[in-house]
Amino acid sequence: MKRLQAVVLGYGDRGSRYAEYAKLTPSELEIVGVIDVAEHKRNEAKEKFALSDKQTYSNLDAFFKANVSCDVVINATMDQLHYATTMALLERGYNVLLEKPVTASAEELLDIEKKAKEKGCKVVVCHVLRYTPFYSRIKQIIDSGKLGKIVDMQLNEHVWYGHFVNSYVRGKWRSEKECGSGLLLAKCCHDTDLMCWLNNATVPEKVSSFGSKSFFCERNAPEGATQYCHECPKREECMFNAYKFELEKDFIPFYTWFGIGKPLNEITLEEKIEFLKGDTYGQCVFKTDMDIVDRQCVSVEFANGSIGTLHLVGGASKAGRHIHIICEYGEIVGYIEENKFLVRVFDQEEVWYTEETIDFSVENDLGDNDNSVAGHYGGDYYIMRDLVRFLSGEQTSVSTTVIEDSVNSHLICYAAEEARKKNVVIDLQKKYGTR
Ligand SMILES: NC(=O)c1ccc[n+]([C@@H]2O[C@H](COP(=O)([O-])OP(=O)(O)OC[C@H]3O[C@@H](n4cnc5c(N)ncnc54)[C@H](O)[C@@H]3O)[C@@H](O)[C@H]2O)c1
Structure with a gap:
């Protein structure tokens, strides 16, 4: 089977999970570039995939200027960026593995479908x-x-x-x-x-x-609750206390602390406490926007x-x-x-x-792959395996979308x-x- 070359657009949680397939199965996939506005994310990818400075880009325009050829761009940016970025990629003839949801309106969805057809490009949606x-x-x-x-x-x-x-x-x-x-x-x-x-x-x-x-409405807030948990007199008796949820339990750290803008392992406890004082992650669940x-x-x-x-x-x-x-x-x-x-x-x-x-x-x-691509009950792994087969013109599973x-x-x-x-x-x- 052909070894595919992929570029990741948005090396956040999802982008890095899909890219992990190249580490697991290097004979099938190679990551040849990463585009991300966040420097620490670019650096993380650079180290992981041994990329040169020339293979990381801080925005899509810089990537386009470099005239990179690859088999697919993995578009794992946030929802609101999917339309503009995918249309720009399709315009230049790139196949796209696109995170769901495709986009927020029927007009944009049908535009992407039309553009893909017009350019003869594949858009595979991550319905993992x-x-x-x-x-x-x-x-x-x-x-x-x-x-x-x-x-x-x-x-x-x-x-x-x-x-x-x-x-x-x-x-x-x-x-x-x-x-x-x-x-x-x-x-x-x-x-x-x-x-x-x-x-x-x-x-x-x-x-x-x-x-x-x-x-999760204001009317259900405990009487006397304040906007932020750090100053709230009801904090200790509240089920949703941000200090318990986000700091002590820290269920989903890559979401909670993303706004601090540093690699997770470099963020200090003091920085997290300060962050909660000014971010929605530190707010009363009944009072956020x-x-x-x-x-x-x-x-x-x-x-x-x-x-x-x-x-x-x-x-x-x-x-x-x-x-x-x-x-x-x-x-x-x-x-x-x-x-x-x-x-x-x-x-x-x-x-x-x-x-x-x-x-x-x-x-x-x-097998023993308890790493990140085994997420979504294996869906994150199997979609990549199918993508490689699909773009190589080989037999795929019933799932290919x-x-x-x-x-x-x-x-x-x-x-x-x-x-x-x-x-x-x-x-x-x-x-x-x-x-
Ligand atoms: N398939 C699924 O089941 C599933 C699960 C969770 C999330 N998602 C979707 O995956 C997508 C990504 O979510 P995530 O949690 O990985 O987000 P994330 O915030 O962790 O990652 C997005 C990355 O894009 C970068 N970025 C932001 N603006 C950019 C720009 N203009 N150009 C280049 N890079 C830019 C950010 O720095 C970040 O690294 C979202 O659309 C989300 O809804 C899908």
């Missing part, structure tokens, strides 16, 4: 869940036809309250105004993607949705009459991504966190059902937001002409 053994096996079972057609899909994404507070109440996805994406698009375009991909015998047609920000919902449900009707629902809840005690698919002659049900699912098939003889457990704890081929396959999942998210805000049902076919 598709590539996990869990969902790809579900897809294979559905495609085998043994359960008949999908009748109903119930998907749930329960975001653990520690993660939710860190990323969506205090963190960089808390504001649609700033980040470009609402909660549904940022967190669950994966799930709407799964719905469309698993049920791609048909297309989504109608969408409705309800939801609001109901808990969070402008997104904290729970939402979405219903989708497909052209063949099958239906799907998605419940997204931010602030659950336990994280859980659950799927229950009911088909004409059986069903599939499971939590990805449990690394297994059940398949039930009608039993004609007994007029009951047979049940089989598909268990992935013994089935993946990640190109921009055309991501359109409907994103249109569902845009339509759901409109439906929720206007209290209407959106006809996707009429509005966007889904495929």
